[in-house]
Amino acid sequence: MRLGRILNFVLLVIFVFLIPIFFRSSNYYLIVLILCGINIILTSSLRLIASVGQMSMGTMAFAGIGAYTSAILMMKLGFPIWAAFPLAGFIAMVVAAVIAFPFVRVTGIYFAMLTLFFGEVVRLVISEWSSMTGGTTGLFGIPSIGTLSFFGIHIDFAHLLPYCYFVLIVMVLTLLILYRIDRSHLGTTLAAIERDENVSASVGINVIKFKVITFCIGCFFAGIAGSLYAHYLRVLNAETFGLFPSIYVLIYMVAGGRKKFSGPIVGALVLTVIPEMFRILKQYQPLIFVAVLFLVLFFMRGGLVDLPEKIRSRVRTVNEGRASNA
Amino acid sequence: MWGGLWQGIFNGLASGWIYVLVALGLTLIFSIMRILLFAHGEIYMLGAYVVYYVCVKGGIHFFWALMISALTLGLLGIILEKYMFRRIRGEMEPAVLAAIGLTLLFQTLAVIAFGTYLKYIPSIFPGVLKLGGVRLSWDRLLVVLIGLVLTLALLLVIHKTKVGKAMLAISHDPEAAALQGINVNRISSLSMGIGCALAAIAGGLMGSLLQLAPYMGTFAITKGIAVIILGGIGSILGAVLGGLILGLVDSLVALFTSGTIAAIVGFCVIILILLIRPKGLFGHD
Numbered sequence: 001m002r003l004g005r006i007l008n009f010v011l012l013v014i015f016v017f018l019i020p021i022f023f024r025s026s027n028y029y030l031i032v033l034i035l036c037g038i039n040i041i042l043t044s045s046l047r048l049i050a051s052v053g054q055m056s057m058g059t060m061a062f063a064g065i066g067a068y069t070s071a072i073l074m075m076k077l078g079f080p081i082w083a084a085f086p087l088a089g090f091i092a093m094v095v096a097a098v099i100a101f102p103f104v105r106v107t108g109i110y111f112a113m114l115t116l117f118f119g120e121v122v123r124l125v126i127s128e129w130s131s132m133t134g135g136t137t138g139l140f141g142i143p144s145i146g147t148l149s150f151f152g153i154h155i156d157f158a159h160l161l162p163y164c165y166f167v168l169i170v171m172v173l174t175l176l177i178l179y180r181i182d183r184s185h186l187g188t189t190l191a192a193i194e195r196d197e198n199v200s201a202s203v204g205i206n207v208i209k210f211k212v213i214t215f216c217i218g219c220f221f222a223g224i225a226g227s228l229y230a231h232y233l234r235v236l237n238a239e240t241f242g243l244f245p246s247i248y249v250l251i252y253m254v255a256g257g258r259k260k261f262s263g264p265i266v267g268a269l270v271l272t273v274i275p276e277m278f279r280i281l282k283q284y285q286p287l288i289f290v291a292v293l294f295l296v297l298f299f300m301r302g303g304l305v306d307l308p309e310k311i312r313s314r315v316r317t318v319n320e321g322r323a324s325n326a
Numbered sequence: 327m328w329g330g331l332w333q334g335i336f337n338g339l340a341s342g343w344i345y346v347l348v349a350l351g352l353t354l355i356f357s358i359m360r361i362l363l364f365a366h367g368e369i370y371m372l373g374a375y376v377v378y379y380v381c382v383k384g385g386i387h388f389f390w391a392l393m394i395s396a397l398t399l400g401l402l403g404i405i406l407e408k409y410m411f412r413r414i415r416g417e418m419e420p421a422v423l424a425a426i427g428l429t430l431l432f433q434t435l436a437v438i439a440f441g442t443y444l445k446y447i448p449s450i451f452p453g454v455l456k457l458g459g460v461r462l463s464w465d466r467l468l469v470v471l472i473g474l475v476l477t478l479a480l481l482l483v484i485h486k487t488k489v490g491k492a493m494l495a496i497s498h499d500p501e502a503a504a505l506q507g508i509n510v511n512r513i514s515s516l517s518m519g520i521g522c523a524l525a526a527i528a529g530g531l532m533g534s535l536l537q538l539a540p541y542m543g544t545f546a547i548t549k550g551i552a553v554i555i556l557g558g559i560g561s562i563l564g565a566v567l568g569g570l571i572l573g574l575v576d577s578l579v580a581l582f583t584s585g586t587i588a589a590i591v592g593f594c595v596i597i598l599i600l601l602i603r604p605k606g607l608f609g610h611d
Contacts, residue, residue: 055419102601109362109418113551114600117593120548124593128586243544247426254423286434293427297420298413 009176016172020164030160034232036272037167038225041174043252043264045221048178050258051187052214053194054104055112058119059222059249064126064241066092066223067230068133071142076132081146085227092223096216104211119246126238138237142230157231167228174221175265181217182261190214248289255292257303266305332460334581335574340466340535342573343473347528348546349553349565350480351521357497357560358517360418361411364425366525367547368432373399373526374533374542375436378445388450392530396523403522404515411518412511429543436540447534469531476524477566484562493517497560552596558609567607 256267
């Protein structure tokens with residue numbers, strides 16, 4: 001990595017470590033931070049899947065699989081957190097792998113429909129399988145991820161501030177991994193596949209294999225995000241992981257911008273924070289999403305990340321106009 | 327047991343025709359405008375609420391309320407086509423996202439305007455026809471009748487009128503159709519209008535059979551998409567058969583297990599079809 005990028009990363013890490021302390025007195029802001037972190041992980045994972053041209057409408061279904069796996073493993077089978085948490089991601093990845101092979105052979109809109117229906121099946125199975133998942137009443141009393149004691153310091157993750165750090169650290173690790181993938185040989189291959197599948201196949205790229213791999217990695221992180229959510233909220237229910245939440249994640253990604261790596265981060269941040277600011281008008285919150293979505297669709301196809309760029313080029317055009325008139 | 331089975335079949339057919347009406351609109355819009363109108367379910371929902379307000383609050387007879395609803399939503403469809411979808415026609419991704427945006431918009435507005443409590447439209451023809459142990463409710467029979475009539479009307483329009491043939495032409499090749507002097511914009515508006523009108527009628531009918539809720543649209547769109555996958559995109563016959571089959575499956579499986587399992591089975595069937603034969607029964611694309 002170039003020095004500039006390492007510097008950016010270090011700044012990000014420092015920033016991430018300072019913010020929770022800044023907000024430590026307010027439970028509300030800590031919760032918003034936790035939700036931002038989780039949404040950033042979800043949206044970035046969706047971006048990875050979308051980077052091969054697959055629009056997944058089942059992100060939250062995999063988050064749900066991760067969430068319930070982690071919760072059930074800890075509650076019913078007594079797994080400790082350091083096992084349950086990664087397993088949440090792995091089980092989501094395994095399910096993804098099973099359905100990926102048949103699903104990725106199918107293109108574009110059909111793939112989106114498949115993920116939509118799969119998401120619905122997952123949601124229905126969760127509500128029907130009451131013995132495991134609490135069915136429609138939901139799953140209560142999910143344990144917190146525990147405590148950590150060292151050097152005389154005792155951290156209890158049932159409290160918001162430590163949990164917030166936990167979420168943010170996982171987020172930073174996730175972004176690191178996804179960024180490295182994006183910049184790696186794998187990332188270039190994926191870009192090639194998205195540009196033109198046939199040409200890629202003709203130069204020897206095993207398109208199916210790469211699509212499956214991307215889908216699995218993306219769903220792994222979705223599962224992790226789901227697990228984070230489960231241990232934050234301590235209560236789960238099938239509706240949280242339905243169709244509309246998946247659509248929201250898709251909107252975060254589109255609104256932020258799909259091409260740049262920072263796009264989903266911006267999208268998730270903006271669309272998590274702004275609706276929270278309008279919490280009083282709870283019924284009207286989705287309208288904010290609609291407004292941002294239409295704004296991006298009709299004026300800023302590249303997403304909100306492009307906004308600085310657009311403003312800059314507008315200013316430039318205006319300045320050039322002035323210069324030529326002078 | 328047998329009585330229950332026939333009952334299930336009859337009910338399945340009735341709900342099946344509602345799925346057919348939704349799917350017809352969806353497939354018409356997709357064939358002509360190449361857009362999977364995700365918001366079709368919301369049009370259905372709005373149609374139901376218009377019927378509710380016109381019929382229950384306005385005191386107008388259900389039949390006329392259906393007409394008014396169809397006209398209103400048809401008009402809305404035309405406006406949407408003209409000002410929104412025409413600008414992004416041809417590009418799949420923005421169109422789907424715009425439709426998703428509309429879905430959110432309409433659903434939120436519905437919750438705000440109509441509230442989340444369930445509303446009911448009283449039955450137009452209360453009572454049942456008892457035929458050999460099976461109770462055929464008159465309003466379900468009416469649904470079947472309306473479904474049949476509208477489908478036949480649509481088939482007639484498409485195959486016998488000039489406008490209909492223009493639609494067929496556009497669905498095969500929009501550019502060639504334009505070269506033949508067909509006004510693609512106007513026909514697109516028209517098909518959007520017809521599609522939305524059909525959805526509105528479906529919504530009104532379903533509202534009278536069951537109940538109204540702001541989220542009833544989600545149910546409709548998932549069934550609608552399932553039907554056109556089953557029957558094949560672009561095929562009216564496919565939409566009819568697909569709708570009826572799905573309606574029957576939903577109803578009959580629910581007889582033996584629960585409603586949720588019936589839905590799971592339904593979706594798994596659709597997933598299998600998408601994997602094995604994405605074209606569906608009669609599709610061509």
